[in-house]
Amino acid sequence: IDRVMKKVDEGVILFDEIWEKVYAAEQQNQKEKYEVDLKKEIKKLQRLRDQIKTWIGSSDVKDKDALIDARKLIETKMEQFKICEKETKTKTYSKEGLLRQEKLDPAEQAKKDCTAWIAEYIDKLNELVEDRDVEIEKLSSGKGKKTNKHLIEEHTEVMNNHKFHVSKLEGIMRLVNNDRLAVETVEEVKEDLDYYLEAHEDEDYMQSYDEEIFYEPLGLDTLDVVNVDRVTQAPATGKGKGNKDDDTSASSGSKKKDKALKKTAASSSFIPLTIGRARVSSAGEKEKKTPTKAERSQSTGSVLGPTPSARAPPAPPASGPSMAALLKKDSEQQEKERQQKAALQQAQQQRLLQEQQARQQAEQLRQQQLLKQQQE
Numbered sequence: 001i002d003r004v005m006k007k008v009d010e011g012v013i014l015f016d017e018i019w020e021k022v023y024a025a026e027q028q029n030q031k032e033k034y035e036v037d038l039k040k041e042i043k044k045l046q047r048l049r050d051q052i053k054t055w056i057g058s059s060d061v062k063d064k065d066a067l068i069d070a071r072k073l074i075e076t077k078m079e080q081f082k083i084c085e086k087e088t089k090t091k092t093y094s095k096e097g098l099l100r101q102e103k104l105d106p107a108e109q110a111k112k113d114c115t116a117w118i119a120e121y122i123d124k125l126n127e128l129v130e131d132r133d134v135e136i137e138k139l140s141s142g143k144g145k146k147t148n149k150h151l152i153e154e155h156t157e158v159m160n161n162h163k164f165h166v167s168k169l170e171g172i173m174r175l176v177n178n179d180r181l182a183v184e185t186v187e188e189v190k191e192d193l194d195y196y197l198e199a200h201e202d203e204d205y206m207q208s209y210d211e212e213i214f215y216e217p218l219g220l221d222t223l224d225v226v227n228v229d230r231v232t233q234a235p236a237t238g239k240g241k242g243n244k245d246d247d248t249s250a251s252s253g254s255k256k257k258d259k260a261l262k263k264t265a266a267s268s269s270f271i272p273l274t275i276g277r278a279r280v281s282s283a284g285e286k287e288k289k290t291p292t293k294a295e296r297s298q299s300t301g302s303v304l305g306p307t308p309s310a311r312a313p314p315a316p317p318a319s320g321p322s323m324a325a326l327l328k329k330d331s332e333q334q335e336k337e338r339q340q341k342a343a344l345q346q347a348q349q350q351r352l353l354q355e356q357q358a359r360q361q362a363e364q365l366r367q368q369q370l371l372k373q374q375q376e
Contacts, residue, residue: 012074049071
């Protein structure tokens with residue numbers, strides 16, 4: 001405990017130093033670099049907080065006041081980091097670029113804000129997945145895979161819960177971008193997700209946890225897109241199964257369906273014909289009379305009756321891209337447009353910065369000339 005408390009004190013001091021560097025930096029690239037360092041330090045403090053929370057919940061530790069204070073201190077630094085991260089992201093585009101870009105209408109702005117917080121939650125959940133994955137690797141090293149089997153299963157279950165929410169939120173983001181889900185409806189799940197991120201390690205909370213409750217207000221069952229996502233994510237939500245890409249699984253499913261339809265069509269178009277009855281004339285009759293071609297066709301027709309005609313096979317269903325593939329294409333197109341827009345904004349910012357530097361240099365040169373004239 002003493003060693004961990006010492007690490008907490010050192011980590012808080014280092015966090016504060018980097019925090020001051022972030023706000024003292026003048027260049028945006030320096031701010032981003034210091035923010036990355038700040039994120040690494042807050043991750044270390046979060047791991048220490050998890051250990052402290054374990055000790056607080058243990059009955060073996062008697063004096064818990066110092067542990068509680070350390071946990072609160074770390075949580076304070078976590079809030080500081082959230083504020084810093086938010087300010088850094090907004091300032092990147094708020095100084096010059098956003099002042100010159102066209103103003104969005106309220107509906108588009110609301111949709112943009114909604115997808116922004118969804119993306120933020122996806123990032124947080126992916127970070128939690130990575131943390132769990134690291135813990136599983138540590139526990140599985142050497143002979144720990146057998147001795148730590150129970151802990152590995154617990155970490156895997158929590159990790160799969162996070163992945164489920166990531167999959168759902170990615171589908172919801174696509175629906176919002178395609179105007180198939182209202183922003184006001186999506187906002188209803190934000191509070192539940194906040195509580196999940198805070199309390200997913202609480203045993204009492206997880207006993208009453210039901211993942212489907214989160215998304216009931218959205219009515220996702222009536223939307224084909226999310227149904228596709230749910231089917232493709234089914235292997236990932238089970239224990240011990242890996243993730244597969246939505247489009248790959250969806251396309252493989254459509255291929256199997258096409259094969260089954262073709263097989264059904266082929267079987268329905270095949271009609272067996274009985275041809276054994278065509279040989280009705282005996283050997284004696286064959287010797288008495290050799291029928292002509294016309295008579296042979298007439299006799300065959302009279303014996304067999306009308307020639308059965310094969311039914312036309314049903315038209316195969318129109319094969320097209322799956323819904324998941326269409327959505328992926330739309331998302332890729334939107335991402336490409338966003339990247340182009342961001343590149344244009346960055347180029348404008350660089351041009352404005354160069355102009356500003358040129359003006360400053362000209363002003364400095366003018367002042368130097370004036371000073372030189374005054375000295376003369």
